[in-house]
Amino acid sequence: MVDEAFTPKNLHNFAIILIVLLCSGFLNICASIGGEYALGNLGGQIVKKLRIQLFTHLQKQSLPFHQKYRVGDLVTRFSTDMSSVERVVRIAFPFFLREALSVLLGLILLFSIEWKLTLAMLAGSTLMFIGPRLLQGRAETANVNYKESQERFTNTIDEMVKGHKTIKSLHLQARFEERARKQVHELFTFGLKLQLAGSMMERLPLISLLVLNGIMIGFGGYLIFHDMMSIGGFMAFFTLFLSVGQSGSNLASLIPSLIDSSTSFQRIREILDHQPSVLEDAHPLELPSSLPSIRMDEVTFGYSEEANQLHNVSLQIAPGSYVAFIGPSGSGKSTALQLLSRFYDPKMGAISIDDYDMRAISEASLRKQSTLITQDTFLFNTTIRDNLLLDSGASENEMIEAAKQANIHDTIVSWPGGYDTQVHHEGGSLSGGERQRLSIARALLRKPKLLLLDEVTSALDPATEADINQLIDRMRSEKTIVAVTHRLSSVMNADCIHVFQDGRIVDSGTHQELLHKNSLYRSLWDKQYGFNLSLDGLYATVDMDRLAKLPFLEGIALPLLKNIATLFTTETCKEGESIVSEGDEGNKFYIIVRGKFEIIKRMPDGGERRVAVLQDGDHFGEIALLHNVPRNATVRATGASVLLSVRQDAFHRLMADYPQIRQSLEHTLQKRIG
Numbered sequence: 001m002v003d004e005a006f007t008p009k010n011l012h013n014f015a016i017i018l019i020v021l022l023c024s025g026f027l028n029i030c031a032s033i034g035g036e037y038a039l040g041n042l043g044g045q046i047v048k049k050l051r052i053q054l055f056t057h058l059q060k061q062s063l064p065f066h067q068k069y070r071v072g073d074l075v076t077r078f079s080t081d082m083s084s085v086e087r088v089v090r091i092a093f094p095f096f097l098r099e100a101l102s103v104l105l106g107l108i109l110l111f112s113i114e115w116k117l118t119l120a121m122l123a124g125s126t127l128m129f130i131g132p133r134l135l136q137g138r139a140e141t142a143n144v145n146y147k148e149s150q151e152r153f154t155n156t157i158d159e160m161v162k163g164h165k166t167i168k169s170l171h172l173q174a175r176f177e178e179r180a181r182k183q184v185h186e187l188f189t190f191g192l193k194l195q196l197a198g199s200m201m202e203r204l205p206l207i208s209l210l211v212l213n214g215i216m217i218g219f220g221g222y223l224i225f226h227d228m229m230s231i232g233g234f235m236a237f238f239t240l241f242l243s244v245g246q247s248g249s250n251l252a253s254l255i256p257s258l259i260d261s262s263t264s265f266q267r268i269r270e271i272l273d274h275q276p277s278v279l280e281d282a283h284p285l286e287l288p289s290s291l292p293s294i295r296m297d298e299v300t301f302g303y304s305e306e307a308n309q310l311h312n313v314s315l316q317i318a319p320g321s322y323v324a325f326i327g328p329s330g331s332g333k334s335t336a337l338q339l340l341s342r343f344y345d346p347k348m349g350a351i352s353i354d355d356y357d358m359r360a361i362s363e364a365s366l367r368k369q370s371t372l373i374t375q376d377t378f379l380f381n382t383t384i385r386d387n388l389l390l391d392s393g394a395s396e397n398e399m400i401e402a403a404k405q406a407n408i409h410d411t412i413v414s415w416p417g418g419y420d421t422q423v424h425h426e427g428g429s430l431s432g433g434e435r436q437r438l439s440i441a442r443a444l445l446r447k448p449k450l451l452l453l454d455e456v457t458s459a460l461d462p463a464t465e466a467d468i469n470q471l472i473d474r475m476r477s478e479k480t481i482v483a484v485t486h487r488l489s490s491v492m493n494a495d496c497i498h499v500f501q502d503g504r505i506v507d508s509g510t511h512q513e514l515l516h517k518n519s520l521y522r523s524l525w526d527k528q529y530g531f532n533l534s535l536d537g538l539y540a541t542v543d544m545d546r547l548a549k550l551p552f553l554e555g556i557a558l559p560l561l562k563n564i565a566t567l568f569t570t571e572t573c574k575e576g577e578s579i580v581s582e583g584d585e586g587n588k589f590y591i592i593v594r595g596k597f598e599i600i601k602r603m604p605d606g607g608e609r610r611v612a613v614l615q616d617g618d619h620f621g622e623i624a625l626l627h628n629v630p631r632n633a634t635v636r637a638t639g640a641s642v643l644l645s646v647r648q649d650a651f652h653r654l655m656a657d658y659p660q661i662r663q664s665l666e667h668t669l670q671k672r673i674g
Ligand SMILES: Nc1ncnc2c1ncn2[C@@H]1O[C@H](COP(=O)(O)OP(=O)(O)OP(=O)(O)O)[C@@H](O)[C@H]1O
Pocket: 067, 303, 304, 309, 327, 328, 329, 330, 331, 332, 333, 334, 335, 336, 486, 500, 613
């Protein structure tokens, strides 16, 4: 324009150039709008596909995956990581294309104007990319650290929301606040480092551009002074150079968001690359709809490569029979049941249903035939009706019938919303018994032929437990039932009881057969019998002959035992509550009537370690009957529990009258300590 229109004052040329410029401008606007739409659509489609792919992949995962990744880890990948990939695909990628195209076209034009100057410019422009390259490692580390600390904070929020009742009842707010403060501070520190690395990477190309400008003007001036370039040519070159330089600098400034999204993309890939440990056969079989029989042949299984939790377990379950797995805590009962649900595959040996190897059966067919009910009931945040029906295809009448069978119908209709009552907090607003009955009704509606029950009654009050036991009894012979329990009284009438110990089946038979053997079953039974509990679960007593089995009361005369029995009072305990705390002064002795407790020791590093589990019939704290010594461990309930306790002062009065009790107690304690 300068050389051909302004300097010679040529209006014709000026008009032509102006028209070309205006048309180009108009085309530019149209192309931008069309391009934005096309690239936005393309980016959106890519992210949509990735989101669905991640979601579907998560649904396919087996249990070990969910033990490895916590809620926060997955939520962060769906939210923050996906957003950062989305930002790049939707915004940075189109931006990159546009800027790269500008640079390319600009360079062609620049070469056509003055190739030497363009070569000089290209040599100088490497400066723009050297700085960001040097900082890349630091920026990547900052990015990973920031995202991991985001995951940790999300996990804390998740735990706080889910455990809000326990946190309140145990007054743990300060502990959570402390943890949250630390994590928020960590977020702040990593966030700052990330921002500094990012802004340095964005700034460096601009600084390089300034240096490049200087080089350009110097070299351009030299060419003009030596008549190697016209002023108009230089102006055209310089204007174009500024535009190319800006595009180049824009490209360099994309590096931080590319690093961010590549970290995010790797984290998403990590999940997508995770193969489920339980895989569907390439040509899966369908189970027949008859009552199933089950066989476990020499099954060995471990949650990790290093250790096994089940060793050579073999058993047979006849169609329509009611079978129980019992044994001490940690003996492998639930593990065996989870293998029967095919949540895991055995390391060695095989499990078959109706003589089909479980690994060959299609998941859909297996889930249709069998249902596992555990004590961890999960209800969806929707109505009771939706929670019961889900996608079972059952009718309203069938739903009501199932609710009646599970003894929850009357309770549901007594709620103002009836079956349309909304469930909140995954069922947290309902009682444990209500949740358990709803999950039983939900399972019954699906009409499974194989019912797997894992401690379904252990957290229920005695009345509800009796109802559910009656229901199980009524379903006998209509279904094959396998029940895991630590409460022997609830499976007394099972067709066969398998006794687990240290991951092996050590005995099998009916209740009567096992009682007559002087075996583990007998000792478990002796520990659990002799307690009486009111139907509401609030008042317990203990029989004389059960008291006589306590080591320090062995040989004590019956009238005296009667006296001792009156000293006991009933105590109830909520899930997560500590009945005894390490370091506190001990002044009570306890017997567990129902429930499960963890024995927890504090570690020198401030953490905690579970050293044992106590259940129905176990006792603890007898030393407190003699001396006021501090408790050497914390005893915490893992579910609603009932205990009988006796205070030291009451026991002391008794020991003053009957010194033989003191002798016996001292003797027992000496034996235990020795
Ligand atoms: N997901 C897991 N990962 C690693 N180890 C596990 C896992 N689940 C259970 N275990 C371990 O496997 C062993 C057997 O546990 P399992 O739950 O089968 O015993 P259980 O007899 O059902 O005990 P309880 O009556 O206390 O539930 C225990 O030592 C337990 O700590």
